[in-house]
Each structure stands twice: as structure tokens, then as C-alpha cells.
Amino acid sequence: MPDVPSATIGPAIVLASESPQRKAILEELGIQFRAMSMDVDEVTLDTPDATVQENAKLKALTALPLVPDRTIIIAADTVLFSRGRVLGKPKDRVTAREYLLMLSGQRVRASSAVAVVRKGDHDGVLAQENAEVVIKALSDSEIAWYVETEEPLSRAGAFGISRYGEIFVEKIEGAHSCISGLPKTALLAALAALSVPCSCAMSVSPPMDIVTSRVQMRRFEIPVRLDRNPHTKCATE
Numbered sequence: 001m002p003d004v005p006s007a008t009i010g011p012a013i014v015l016a017s018e019s020p021q022r023k024a025i026l027e028e029l030g031i032q033f034r035a036m037s038m039d040v041d042e043v044t045l046d047t048p049d050a051t052v053q054e055n056a057k058l059k060a061l062t063a064l065p066l067v068p069d070r071t072i073i074i075a076a077d078t079v080l081f082s083r084g085r086v087l088g089k090p091k092d093r094v095t096a097r098e099y100l101l102m103l104s105g106q107r108v109r110a111s112s113a114v115a116v117v118r119k120g121d122h123d124g125v126l127a128q129e130n131a132e133v134v135i136k137a138l139s140d141s142e143i144a145w146y147v148e149t150e151e152p153l154s155r156a157g158a159f160g161i162s163r164y165g166e167i168f169v170e171k172i173e174g175a176h177s178c179i180s181g182l183p184k185t186a187l188l189a190a191l192a193a194l195s196v197p198c199s200c201a202m203s204v205s206p207p208m209d210i211v212t213s214r215v216q217m218r219r220f221e222i223p224v225r226l227d228r229n230p231h232t233k234c235a236t237e
Contacts, residue, residue, distance in 0.1 A: 013196075016063040016075040019154075021162050022182040026074075029184065033074070036063055044088060048081040049216075051088070052113035053126050057220060060115040060124060064222070069120050072196060078112040078181045080157025087157035096147050099158035105137035108157070110179040116190040117222060125193045127186035127217040131174025135159070138168060156181070175214070186215045193217065 013033040015026060026033050040062050045051045055077035063073050080087040082102050090096040110131045117124035138146075151165060152158035159165050161172070161179050177184045 012070070013072045013074060014063065014067055016059045016073055019181055021160070021180045022076060024162075025177050025180065025182040025184065025187075029188070036066065038062055038075070042077070042088060044079075044086050048079050048086050048109065048111035049113075049128060051079050051086050052077040052111045053115075053128060056113040056115035057124070057126060060117045061222065064117060064119055067119055070118060072116065072118050072191075072194070074187065075115045076112060076182045076187075078110060078156040078179075080159060081109040081111060082106050082157070089156055090153060090158045093147050093153070096152040096158040097143055100138060100143045100146065100152065103135050103138075103157060103159055104143075105135065107132055107134050108159075110156070110174070112178045112181060112183045112186070114183065114186045114190050115220075116187075116194055116196075118194055121194075121222060123219045123221050125190040125217065125219055127183075127190040127193075127215050129175060129178045129183035129186045129214055129216075131172065131176075131178040131183075133161070133169055133173075133179055134171040136168050136170050142168070183215075186217070189215050189217055193219075 013031060015022060015033045015035045016038045018035050018037045023035055038059050040059055042055045043051065045054060056075050059075035059077065060073050063075065067073060080103070083106070085102065087099050087102070090099055110133060111128065113126060113128040115124055115126050146152060146164060149164045151160050151163050155165070161169060161176060172179070175183055175185060
């Protein structure tokens with residue numbers, strides 16, 4: 001059973017993820033939350049934008065029936081895009097090595113979406129940021145060493161910047177938090193769009209000129225009845 005807050009003493013905000021990177025980003029922002037492990041079948045669609053938005057929405061809607069009324073749920077998804085392919089988490093070490101060969105010496109796009117919903121509302125908010133990272137040419141021994149650290153097995157595209165993978169980065173354009181899996185500007189903009197009380201999250205909202213230049217944001221409808229597979233009712237719009 002997922003670790004969910006009780007209706008009386010549970011926190012106002014739930015992170016639909018046990019990702020250490022996402023939890024660390026919320027802690028950096030001073031947001032009080034509780035994490036909930038989510039087991040969903042992620043999809044890979046035609047574009048990175050469609051993929052991360054659909055998966056973030058799916059995770060949020062899957063968590064919705066498990067929390068008390070008025071609880072705010074934060075869910076996120078990140079993929080890398082390289083050589084015309086959308087790269088999510090590798091299924092095994094062989095796939096991780098394949099992905100790293102594709103990333104070697106490339107300028108790679110990271111797409112990260114955040115879905116924020118409040119139980120009892122009729123709609124939620126999707127916000128997305130993109131960033132680019134230039135990865136050095138990787139030798140076979142470097143790839144083998146990196147796979148042995150096991151970091152690639154839990155990272156989109158088999159690559160992360162929060163631990164060992166950072167040593168292979170030549171340049172980053174955009175927000176580090178986008179590549180790490182929970183883009184701060186998109187998250188704060190989505191929370192502000194739902195008028196989340198300052199006591200629950202942060203004291204200020206990000207400047208709108210930053211939001212409009214970095215973040216794609218839209219609302220999506222929350223189904224009145226959620227079944228065991230929200231994806232069947234919530235195809236990408």
C-alpha cells in the first residue's frame with residue numbers, strides 16, 4: 001500500500017514520486033510535503049513534450065483517489081531527446097549502454113513536465129520546461145563505469161546530473177532542475193495558478209516574465225470518475 005497521509009493529520013501537499021532528486025528540489029524550495037510511491041505504466045508518444053505531459057498527468061490522476069479532499073498533488077515526468085528518439089528510463093543495463101552511446105558527444109534536449117491537481121477541483125495545471133545539455137564524447141570505459149554506478153538505471157535517458165553523470169557535462173543551457181526531474185519555475189508557476197496558499201508552499205510566485213519565457217502552461221480536465229487506469233480517459237489533448 002502507498003504511504004498516504006491521513007485525512008486529519010496529513011500534509012496539504014503530496015509528491016507522487018519517491019525520487020530522491022524530486023524530493024530534494026521540494027526541500028530546497030521550503031515546500032512541506034509527503035512523498036507517495038506511484039506505480040504507473042508510463043507511455044512514450046511521438047514527441048518529448050506530449051510524452052512528459054501525458055505521463056505527469058497520468059501520475060497525478062493515479063494518485064488522486066488515494067488522498068483526502070483538498071490535498072494538492074505534484075507529479076512530474078522527464079525525458080531526454082537525442083538523435084530523433086524520446087528516451088525515458090532504461091529497462092536494463094544493456095538499454096542504458098545503448099542510450100549513453102546515443103548521448104555521447106551530443107547536444108541533448110531535456111523535457112520536464114509538472115502536473116499539479118487539487119482533489120475536489122474540476123481541473124489541474126500542466127507546466128513544462130525544456131533545457132539542453134551538451135555531453136562530452138564518452139569512451140567505452142567511461143560508459144561501462146557509469147553503468148556500474150547504477151545511476152543510469154533510474155534516470156531519464158540513462159543520464160543524470162545530480163551525482164556521477166555531471167562529470168560528463170560540457171555545457172547546460174536552461175535550468176538544472178529541469179534535467180534533474182522537477183523544474184522549479186514550472187512547479188512554482190503551476191502552484192501559483194492553483195492559488196496554493198503561501199503557508200503550504202512558498203511565500204512568493206516567480207516573476208511572470210520568467211514564467212512566460214521558460215514555461216509552457218495549460219489546464220486539463222479532471223475526470224469526474226477515476227478508474228484504475230486514468231490514461232484511458234485522459235489522452236493527450
